Amino acid sequence: MTTPGERAFDALVTDDRRPESPGEAVVAAPPAADARQASTWLDRWWGRMLSTPGRRRAWAWGGPLAVTLLAAALRLWHLNTPGTLVFDETYYVKDAWTLHELGYEGSWPADYDATFAQGGADGFLPAPSFVAHPPLGKWLISLGMAALGPADPAGWRLSTAIVGILAVALVAVIGSRLFRSTLVGTLAGFFMAIDGHAIVMSRVSLLDDFVMFFGLLAFGAVLLDRRSSAARLADWATRRRAADRDTAWGPALWARPWLVTAGLMCGLATAVKWNGLYFLAVFALYTVVVDMLARRRAGVEFWLSGTLFKQAPVSFLLTVPIALVAYLASWTGWFVTDGGYYRHWVEEGGERWTGALAWVPDVVQNFWHYEAGVYAFNIGLQTPHDYQANPFTWLLMLRPTSMYYQGSDLGQGACDVTRCGEAITSIANPVIWYAAVAACAYLLYRLVRHRDWRHGAILVGVAAGYLPWLAYSGRTVFQFYTIAFEPYLLLGLAAVLGIVLGDRTDPIDRRRSGIGVTAIVVVLAVAVTIFFYPMWTAQLEDWEWIRLHYWIPSWK
Incomplete structure (x- = not known):
């Protein structure tokens, strides 16, 4: 529920006059007879379904909950498959267990993966191992191993699976609040739930899902800080007009618990991998810019000086020290x-x-x-790797990472054809991925044209997770790093579909076409997920059938 101050500020910062929720305005009031005749049958049905406050509350909770349960099913099913360490699990899983046992990353005998997978988790050596990433992500991995045992492959991956599931819930809730539409938020969460890249990164024990999760928590905190600070600034403007004793410099806005929370979350992201620093830097800069523009629109006399000399140092002190403390604490x-x-x-x-x-x-x-x-x-790090991917090609998804492949011939195991294979490849759902990239490009245009701050916030998330990597195009990096900013791509896709969908007050032909386009995207995305799901979960399949999934030659 918004306060009068928040509503006043919303009027200052955006020219957006659209209804609060595309597709959900149908529940605001019973339509008149003429409107009923001019609306689609889907709008009329949806209006009946959400005709009471109780039903609207159930939908507000039920939509995000439903996509979260879907995500759980897709990520937890046969989580112990394969029963071997895949890709960089060879580092992070074993490091996680020595952290749990020793308090630091110990070393292991050479070629020990098979022995570890067969229950040899006690074969580590007390000598320390040089590790390239901070410990927090490995501490989190160790929690799943402690819960299910280090010999259970599901235990290796449990923590990343839980974080991937919670990320879907976060995307749905953030989208719902950002666009004041449970439908848009649920769409964003739904795309995250069924996308192959998000599924794979939740089913293998790597670190990047944790970076994504803490970065997403920081993003949500930044949005809440923007909301609460806007209300304080609007109240300050009201008092100033009433000849209160506030100065023309505007409020210092020290009381910003959500900004402190954002700093803490960015510190935790950095304690997993250092690219969490990018989120801290970009989100901190974003808050300063937002404060500056808000002060100008509110009529603060010294809006620029007040931001640079008062609010910028405050933002720094509220975010950086807590982030540093969180980072150092991970090294306890x-x-x-x-x-x-x-x-x-x-x-x-x-x-x-x-x-x-x-x-x-x-x-x-x-x-x-x-x-x-x-x-x-x-x-x-410039060691050549078969699956390295230049950051300039990430949005095109030209070289997804093959996490695991095991081939077998007729008669070997359950293979009943000439050649079989089990694969885990981080190919994102192509419909979702390319549509999301196109949607964010369109949001960039709309940001310039319409100055909708919500679209700008989404693009800031994409920028924080992606743009800094362009400076390291010569380094050995991988496509799966994109999980750090994928939630913002999917929020962008849902936002554009909300625009396409329109609302019930639109001309009926335009409304029908919007519903049709949205339905086509959703149905195609579901069909492609069904087609690719075995390639994301190491299911035994005919090799000829596997080849049908390599739509681009470089995917092989």
Whole structure:
């Protein structure tokens, strides 16, 4: 429920005069006789279905819940298949278990994957292992292993599956609140639930799903901060007009718990992989720009100076320190144990700092040396890989990552044809992916043309997860990194379908065509998911049938 201050600010920041919810305006009031005759049968039926406050509340909860349950079914089914470590699970699963047992990432004997999968989780060595990513994601993976046991492949993947399921719920809720439409939000969540890339990344134990999840939580917190701060600014403007003693600089807006939350979530994302820093930087910059524009529209006399000299430092102090604390807290195991990599680098002959920094404790110098080594490794990683994908091609999805493939011949196992195969490939649902990319391109046009802040917010999410990678086009990177910004692509697709769908007040031919186009996209997306689902879940299939899924030669 919006407050008068929030509604006043909404009128200041957007020229959007459309009904609150495309497709849901039908429940606002019973239509007149002429309107009933001019509306589609679907609008009339939907109006009857949501004709009471109780039914509308049930839909507001039921839509996001339904797509969340669908996501759970698609992600948890046969989660223990395959029963071997796939792709980079060989690093993260084993590192997760040594974190659980030692407090730091230990090392393993060479070629140990098969033994580990057969129950040899106690074969780790106490010697530390150099790891390229912070520990939080591996700590989270270890929770599933502790719950189901390190010998159960479902335990390896349980945490990523749960995070992938919760991400679907988040997308649905954020979309519903952002566009004030349960229908648009549920569509966004539905696309996330059935998309192959999102499914695969929830069914293999990699780190990127956690980055996506914490980044999405930060995005939701930024939107809530925008909403609450807008109300405070509108109330300030009201008091100023009433000759209150507020200054022409505008409110400092220190009381911003949602901005602190956003900083915390970005810190947790960074504690999984360092690309979480991009979300912190972009979202912090976004809040400063939003504050500046809001002050100008509210009539603050010193709107630019007030933002740069008052609000920008406040935003920095409310986000960066808490993010740093969250990041350092994720390394607690390294600090409180003695076995971590470089834990005693200085004491073992490393070059101790001198001069003005000589007072810095050895443990801090050791940690800094470790972080510098990780930075050098990540920046310089240029080892060729069969499935590396240049970031400039990510939106075209030219080189999806093959996570797993196992071939078999007639008579081997359950193979009853000449050649069989089991595959896990992160090919996104092509209908959803390419439609979402096109939709976000269209939103960029609409942002310039109509200045709808909601579209701008979605594009900021895409930019935070994608654009910084363009600076590392020479580095070894992969298509599956796109999971970090895929939720925003899907929110963009749902937003455009909401525009296409229109509302019941539109001319009936336009309304019918909007419903038809939306229905076609949804039906095609479902059909493609059914077709590709075995390729996302390592089901045994005829090789000739598998080949039908490589629509682009570079997908092989």
